[in-house]
Amino acid sequence: xxxxxxxxxxxxxxxxxxxxxxxxxxxxxxxxxxxxxxxxxxxxxxxxxxxxxxxxxxxxxxxxxxxxxxxxxxxxxxxxxxxxxxxxx
Amino acid sequence: xxxxxxxxxxxxxxxxxxxxxxxxxxxxxxxxxxxxxxxxxxxxxxxxxxxxxxxxxxxxxxxxxxxxxxxxxxxxxxxxxxxxxxxxxxxxxxxxxxxxxxxxxxxxxxxxxxxxxxxxxxxxxxxxxxxxxxxxxxxxxxxxxxxxxxxxxxxxxxxxxxxxxxxxxxxxxxxxxxxxxxxxxxxxxxxxxxxxxxxxxxxxxxxxxxxxxxxxxxxxxxxxxxxxxxxxxxxxxxxxxxxxxxxxxxxxxxxxxxxxxxxxxxxxxxxxxxxxxxxxxxxxxxxxxxxxxxxxxxxxxxxxxxxxxxxxxxxxxxxxxxxxxxxxxxxxxxxxxxxxxxxxxxxxxxxxxxxxxxxxxxxxxxxxxxxxxxxxxxxxxxxxxxxxxxxxxxxxxxxxxxxxxxxxxxxxxxxxxxxxxxxxxxxxxxxxxxxxxxxxxxxxxxxxxxxxxxxxxxxxxxxxxxxxxxxxxxxxxxxxxxxxxxxxxxxxxxxxxxxxxxxxxxxxxxxxxxxxxxxxxxxxxxxxxxxxxxxxxxxxxxxxxxxxxxxxxxxxxxxxxxxxxxxxxxxxxxxxxxxxxxxxxxxxxxxxxxxxxxxxxxxxxxxxxxxxxxxxxxxxxxxxxxxxxxxxxxxxxxxxxxxxxxxxxxxxxxxxxxxxxxxxxxxxxxxxxxxxxxxxxxxxxxxxxxxxxxxxxxxxxxxxxxxxxxxxxxxxxxxxxxxxxxxxxxxxxxxx
Numbered sequence: 001x002x003x004x005x006x007x008x009x010x011x012x013x014x015x016x017x018x019x020x021x022x023x024x025x026x027x028x029x030x031x032x033x034x035x036x037x038x039x040x041x042x043x044x045x046x047x048x049x050x051x052x053x054x055x056x057x058x059x060x061x062x063x064x065x066x067x068x069x070x071x072x073x074x075x076x077x078x079x080x081x082x083x084x085x086x087x088x089x
Numbered sequence: 090x091x092x093x094x095x096x097x098x099x100x101x102x103x104x105x106x107x108x109x110x111x112x113x114x115x116x117x118x119x120x121x122x123x124x125x126x127x128x129x130x131x132x133x134x135x136x137x138x139x140x141x142x143x144x145x146x147x148x149x150x151x152x153x154x155x156x157x158x159x160x161x162x163x164x165x166x167x168x169x170x171x172x173x174x175x176x177x178x179x180x181x182x183x184x185x186x187x188x189x190x191x192x193x194x195x196x197x198x199x200x201x202x203x204x205x206x207x208x209x210x211x212x213x214x215x216x217x218x219x220x221x222x223x224x225x226x227x228x229x230x231x232x233x234x235x236x237x238x239x240x241x242x243x244x245x246x247x248x249x250x251x252x253x254x255x256x257x258x259x260x261x262x263x264x265x266x267x268x269x270x271x272x273x274x275x276x277x278x279x280x281x282x283x284x285x286x287x288x289x290x291x292x293x294x295x296x297x298x299x300x301x302x303x304x305x306x307x308x309x310x311x312x313x314x315x316x317x318x319x320x321x322x323x324x325x326x327x328x329x330x331x332x333x334x335x336x337x338x339x340x341x342x343x344x345x346x347x348x349x350x351x352x353x354x355x356x357x358x359x360x361x362x363x364x365x366x367x368x369x370x371x372x373x374x375x376x377x378x379x380x381x382x383x384x385x386x387x388x389x390x391x392x393x394x395x396x397x398x399x400x401x402x403x404x405x406x407x408x409x410x411x412x413x414x415x416x417x418x419x420x421x422x423x424x425x426x427x428x429x430x431x432x433x434x435x436x437x438x439x440x441x442x443x444x445x446x447x448x449x450x451x452x453x454x455x456x457x458x459x460x461x462x463x464x465x466x467x468x469x470x471x472x473x474x475x476x477x478x479x480x481x482x483x484x485x486x487x488x489x490x491x492x493x494x495x496x497x498x499x500x501x502x503x504x505x506x507x508x509x510x511x512x513x514x515x516x517x518x519x520x521x522x523x524x525x526x527x528x529x530x531x532x533x534x535x536x537x538x539x540x541x542x543x544x545x546x547x548x549x550x551x552x553x554x555x556x557x558x559x560x561x562x563x564x565x566x567x568x569x570x571x572x573x574x575x576x577x578x579x580x581x582x583x584x585x586x587x588x589x590x591x592x593x594x595x596x597x598x599x600x601x602x603x604x605x606x607x608x609x610x611x612x613x614x615x616x617x618x619x620x621x622x623x624x625x626x627x628x629x630x631x632x633x634x635x636x637x638x639x640x641x642x643x644x645x646x647x648x649x650x651x652x653x654x655x656x657x658x659x660x661x662x663x664x665x666x667x668x669x670x671x672x673x674x675x676x677x678x679x680x681x682x683x684x685x686x687x688x689x690x691x692x693x694x695x696x697x698x699x700x701x702x703x704x705x706x707x708x709x710x711x712x713x714x715x716x717x718x719x720x721x722x723x724x725x726x727x728x729x730x731x732x733x734x735x736x737x738x739x740x741x742x743x744x745x746x747x748x749x750x751x752x753x754x755x756x757x758x759x760x761x762x763x764x765x766x767x768x769x770x771x772x773x774x775x776x777x778x779x780x781x782x783x784x785x786x787x788x789x790x791x792x793x794x795x796x797x798x799x800x801x802x803x804x805x806x807x808x809x810x811x812x813x814x815x816x817x818x819x820x821x822x823x824x825x
Contacts, residue, residue, distance in 0.1 A: 003618075007630070011617040019622075021630055035633070037626070044629045054615070061615040078802050 002030050002054055002061065009037050012063065019044045022079055030054045031066070033079040051076050195518075202523040203530075206461050213454040218447065230444045237437045244434055246391070247427045253390040254424070264291055264301040304385055311378045318371035325364040332357040391421050456516050463513035464527055471504040472534040479537060493537060501531050747782040747794060747812075754778050755796060757815050761805025765793035780804050 005020045010032075012018070018034035021044075025031075031053050036045040051072070053064040066072040194200070194208045218226070262282040263272055271294065280286045288298040302310075335353045386407050388397050396419055405411050413423040422430075478500060479485045488496055505511055505527065517523045747753075756777035765788040779799035786793050792809035 005618070007620075007622060007627070009619040009622065009626075010615050011619065012613045013616045014613060017619075019626065019630060021633060042623050042625050044626060044633065046629075046633055057614075061618075063613055063615065074800060074802070078800060 002056065005030070005032050005054065010034070010063070018050070021049070022082060024075065024078055024082070026075065026078065031075050031079075051079060201526050202517065202519055203461070203464055203526055206457050206464075206517065206523075210454065210457050210461060213450055213457065216450075217454065218450070223448065226444050226448055230441065230448065233437060233441045233444065237434065237441055240430060240434050240437060243422060244427065244430050247422060247424055247430065250390055251424050251427060254387045262303060264296055264298070266296045266301065267291075267294075304381060308378065308381045308385070311374060311381055315371060315374045315378060318367060318374055322364065322367045322371060325360060325367055329357055329360045329364060332360060389416060389421060389424065392416070392419065459513050460517050460523075463510035464523070466510055467505055467508045467514075468527060468530050468534070470508065471501060471531050474504055475500050475531070476535055479535065497532075497535065497537065498528075501528060501535075505531075747785065747809075749782060749784060751782045752779050752799065753782060753796075753812075753816065754819070755780050755807070755812055755815060757819065758807060758811060761807055762793075765791070765806055776804060785809065 004023070006023045008020050010018045010020060017037040017039055018032075019037040020032045020034050022033040023030060024033070031051060034050050034052065036050075037043075038045070051066065053066055055062060055064055057064075066075060190212055191209065194205055194212065197205065200208065264282070267275075271290075275281070275287065275290060278286075280290060282303070291298045332353055336350060336357075383401060383406055388400070388407060392400070400406075400412075400415060405415050413425060416423050475497060479497065485493065485496065505524070514520050514523055514527070754777065756775060758777060765786055776798050777796070780796040781799065781801075783795040783797045783803075785795070793806050794809045794812055795806050796804040798804045
């Protein structure tokens, strides 16, 4: 079970950090909607967004590209829809 | 021919035409060209050569495709200009020299002034100089300015000297009896040798004008004198020769002969002395002539009198090869160097301009930011204030039509002029046009009359989000290039655009999060998860959900940019926003129709509109099932069983309403709309199976219904009657 990611900062092994704007559990997979985070300035990049899958591999939490383009599109749309719905509230 | 064409397209669209991405993309294009049998010669002609029937049928989409393609090519051109990638110059169909990106933005007639400012800010931000570079440039500017100033001063001296040397008044033309003061007085009076006033002046000062004939006459006389002297010398030589002939052997028969010879020798001796005197005199005259001629030569006026005399004494004249060296020995730059110095000054000015231009960008960026900030502040403030006046002040409530418009316009103008930041707009080079755009934007944001809720309620962000919500259906429906391929001819064009932008963005930013390490063997892993987030960052994250600042925000999935999609969303937002609200007061808008439980004969379950917490579970959508005691012919099973018609009963009720959350199979509708009254788009129809009715709106008397996909994402808008006809048609077929 992967813990809740939304609102947290993921630091990757190469030192790059991403702020998790939103997360999604779908078909037993966890996806995150992220944006590069600048620790020095404490800012989130508002122009570049990335959607990736988070999964456990050999006891490590890894970020994974969504290889299936249909799946990638669906997940992307779901985040968009959530984004719209959240803001409509 | 086909290969040549592809090569042209590839070179046109891609920075690196030999990359694998470019080849893959071209393979897709080739496939689509084959499908649609298009025979075009260039990327643009791909659109222009479409058959007429296709052109007419998809006119709007084609025009849009052309614009998008043009924009893409321009983006790539700019990128090429920035990258200075001269190692792989791609042959262009049109040999257009690369333009300065700043000039290109400023001259782009397609852009509004505020868009130009925004683009310039982006450009400057991306190409901003570091503090060290600025410091270095400032030093260079100082050095070059000093050098330029020095060279300009020297050049001016040279020009003045050259002008003085071309002065027709020669020093030797003045009467030698005149003092320097007298000459200066004459020059001040504009009186020069040769003029009647000059002779009068001489006489008034006791000098006989005829006592000095002038240098030219003197030289002429001296030459005559020398000629005469030469003649005399020749004559003298003849005399001497004649005398020599008299010196013959003594005739013994003439007793006086010896005495005569002695006498002749004495005479020859005297004549020879005379000849020597003549020769010496002639020599002196020749020297005097040379001196006179030399005195006519123009020496550099910057030489002092002593320096000039020294040069003359050494026999160095302005015509001598040693002259320039001698001048430089005195620290005087020869006038011959003037042209060389002029070129040097010109070059230094250009270099200095380049440096100053670079430095100016730092200032320009701040100025542009001020202009943009002023624009946004004035816009928001004036909209708010004017709207308040319209809504609350009696004088506005009693006005209508042109009187109201005029009054509002006056109020807008006054509010803008009185705004403390209005002067900042004048910093923009085309401030009049910018001001005009600002007024247009303000008018767009003002509602002349209060409108009914809920569609016009809320801020622009809400309108934007409505657009976004509608757009998600569009995205899901036609997706990226894989989806546009569903309409082969149009798809090719859009694929060209979206593919090009996709490659451009990914090539530029390389944003795939999982870029493999260790030669691609190991993915990136999360080394730390931080849950203590600064408050500033949290607020930033919330802001992103309200409205992305940049409509061209780049959204990456699997390293692929969905920037195109986001771009479209923004455009759609504007269209939908305009259709829904703004100052379009003529549109009759009402809330989505909700049917009551009693009215719905086809549902036994309460309607469950998908929420933000539940968008991802298809089964959460309300669906009709076989257990439904009164199955609605319009309601069919969703994802699991998309096509079978559950109710064989041909019950058709075109006037019935839809229930929010109700799932239907509308996969038979090939085209949908990105928003009510907006352009039609081709849909991925399998996503219409199990589509969930979301809401209905009425625009200009037309009922529009919006559907979401089974997974909760948006799908598309449709005219209500189209859906009803489809459902009725399906119901009939199912009944047979």
